[in-house]
Amino acid sequence: MQQKKMALFLLGIGLTANLSACLGKYYHAWPMLPLNTGMYLLPLCLSVILFLTKLKNEQWSAMLPVLICLMSLAALFFPKDYYLPFIMSKTIFSYIFFISGVVGRSFFFIAALKALQALIFDNKKTKGDSPGRNAGMVEWVVWGFVFWTISMFAGGIWSYLGWGSPVVWEDPAITTTMATWFYYTCFLHLYLRRVWNLNKRLIFAAAGGILVFILNCYPEMGIFRIPDLKWLRCLIF
Amino acid sequence: MAKMFNFLKIVWKLAGSINLTIALLMLLVFDLSAGFICLKSNLSIFIPLNDVGLIAWLDTYGINYLQYTAWFFLLLVLLFLLAVNTFVCTTDKVVILFRNRFYYRSQIKFILNFAPHIIHYAFVVILAGYLVSYIFAVNLPANILLPEKSILIPGTGYKIKLNKLNIEYYKGQRLNFFQDRAINPEAEILLTDANGITVKKTISVNRPARFKGYSIHLEDFAPKSRTSMQKQKYVNLIIHNDPGIHLYFCGMFLFVLGMLMYLYRWYRP
Numbered sequence: 163m164q165q166k167k168m169a170l171f172l173l174g175i176g177l178t179a180n181l182s183a184c185l186g187k188y189y190h191a192w193p194m195l196p197l198n199t200g201m202y203l204l205p206l207c208l209s210v211i212l213f214l215t216k217l218k219n220e221q222w223s224a225m226l227p228v229l230i231c232l233m234s235l236a237a238l239f240f241p242k243d244y245y246l247p248f249i250m251s252k253t254i255f256s257y258i259f260f261i262s263g264v265v266g267r268s269f270f271f272i273a274a275l276k277a278l279q280a281l282i283f284d285n286k287k288t289k290g291d292s293p294g295r296n297a298g299m300v301e302w303v304v305w306g307f308v309f310w311t312i313s314m315f316a317g318g319i320w321s322y323l324g325w326g327s328p329v330v331w332e333d334p335a336i337t338t339t340m341a342t343w344f345y346y347t348c349f350l351h352l353y354l355r356r357v358w359n360l361n362k363r364l365i366f367a368a369a370g371g372i373l374v375f376i377l378n379c380y381p382e383m384g385i386f387r388i389p390d391l392k393w394l395r396c397l398i399f
Numbered sequence: 400m401a402k403m404f405n406f407l408k409i410v411w412k413l414a415g416s417i418n419l420t421i422a423l424l425m426l427l428v429f430d431l432s433a434g435f436i437c438l439k440s441n442l443s444i445f446i447p448l449n450d451v452g453l454i455a456w457l458d459t460y461g462i463n464y465l466q467y468t469a470w471f472f473l474l475l476v477l478l479f480l481l482a483v484n485t486f487v488c489t490t491d492k493v494v495i496l497f498r499n500r501f502y503y504r505s506q507i508k509f510i511l512n513f514a515p516h517i518i519h520y521a522f523v524v525i526l527a528g529y530l531v532s533y534i535f536a537v538n539l540p541a542n543i544l545l546p547e548k549s550i551l552i553p554g555t556g557y558k559i560k561l562n563k564l565n566i567e568y569y570k571g572q573r574l575n576f577f578q579d580r581a582i583n584p585e586a587e588i589l590l591t592d593a594n595g596i597t598v599k600k601t602i603s604v605n606r607p608a609r610f611k612g613y614s615i616h617l618e619d620f621a622p623k624s625r626t627s628m629q630k631q632k633y634v635n636l637i638i639h640n641d642p643g644i645h646l647y648f649c650g651m652f653l654f655v656l657g658m659l660m661y662l663y664r665w666y667r668p
Contacts, residue, residue: 190573246576249583253605304665308658315651323605326538326616326639328647329529331445334438341431348424354515355417377432 170216177213180206180234187243194247195256200264200382201237205230207268223283225275242384255320262313267374269306270346273299274371277364299367300353307346314339338377345373415487423481430477434470441467450540453533482526489519511664517657521650528647539638540618544588546632556593557611563587564632568625579625586617586634614639
């Protein structure tokens with residue numbers, strides 16, 4: 163119990179630090195959009211989900227905190243946020259595009275973890291197509307899909323307002339965004355039409371997490387850099 | 400005749416098969432992932448796609464750089480097949496739903512059952528919108544306007560003139576890197592149609608103006624900074640006539656509507 167409280171306390175501190183860093187980035191870019199901050203917002207979003215669901219006593223395996231730690235380390239050591247914001251991003255649609263995308267991505271990760279959890283741990287308890295095994299995971303995918311779609315549509319509107327066309331072939335990320343959307347469209351069809359058995363669907367959802375990382379997180383990461391800890395040195399000495 | 404009918408029935412059934420849907424969606428994922436690699440290293444091949452339109456692009460860049468653009472050709476084929484598959488499958492389901500309408504006690508439940516079908520049709524409408532855009536849209540990039548000078552919109556009798564360019568420069572402490580740089584450019588343009596009737600419009604970044612079916616977007620402007628060497632004021636406009644955009648936005652609206660209906664059905668007590 164003591165350990166759990168301590169873990170929640172430390173998570174709360176990390177969450178506050180990440181939140182203040184993200185708010186700082188937005189403060190220093192508003193009304194424009196701070197670029198390439200998705201990798202910072204992602205662990206924040208995952209932590210908020212973990213924190214809120216923990217308050218509701220939802221059981222998570224250690225995988226989610228581990229994922230949050232890995233994402234935070236990736237954001238810390240592979241930063242790509244050194245580009246200055248540009249005035250084309252000065253619209254509400256760019257914000258909807260960006261934030262919905264991060265929320266959607268987080269939900270897909272959670273769904274992948276839930277699927278992995280069902281594959282590894284729940285297999286011991288229940289076998290076969292018992293509906294309870296994937297109930298939680300599907301909901302996360304549905305909401306992830308909703309946010310991802312909103313993000314794509316907002317991106318389309320932004321692109322039309324700024325460049326005159328809803329699809330502009332100036333950013334390769336357009337293909338990975340579409341690939342992710344089609345992947346989860348495929349998952350929803352597999353789930354709703356019961357095309358594959360539950361185990362295969364769970365593997366598909368778990369593989370989705372790897373796909374989301376490769377297609378949507380990896381391109382947002384920069385080269386390896388040791389973080390500048392000048393402020394920390396000033397603080398200590 | 401009966402043979403022909405049976406053959407068409409088989410084709411229709413195959414075209415709407417769920418296995419085909421899954422196969423197409425997975426192929427799209429692989430194709431788009433391959434597209435990312437090709438696009439990342441050869442962006443300059445794909446950028447003109449928006450300027451010259453699909454047919455001209457396929458005929459030039461598409462054919463000549465096939466090693467980098469093959470995925471795009473495959474994408475078009477896969478999207479076409481997916482649109483056909485979606486249409487056939489959804490139409491089958493809608494027909495069944497209509498046939499069974501008398502079994503529904505609640506009108507709302509019956510309507511809510513259309514949610515996935517609305518989403519599917521909306522997807523087809525969005526794809527149709529893209530296709531119409533890429534084939535029939537007229538895109539006129541790089542229209543440089545100097546103050547008090549007018550130019551003709553090519554292919555029309557319409558004139559466009561830059562009346563005023565107001566650039567607001569950032570002055571503050573919060574955005575240090577943006578000091579004295581343009582934060583809010585506003586161009587006042589005069590648009591004259593073939594009958595000589597002139598209207599005044601204001602455009603800005605992400606705030607286009609519409610005129611006789613054309614949309615006019617601010618792509619670039621100068622001077623961008625109060626201290627820059629470039630003192631000559633100008634704006635660079637993208638002029639676009641896109642008949643597919645309404646279809647695209649209509650599809651988008653339908654998709655969101657279908658999604659909301661679906662979520663309502665999902666969480667309905």
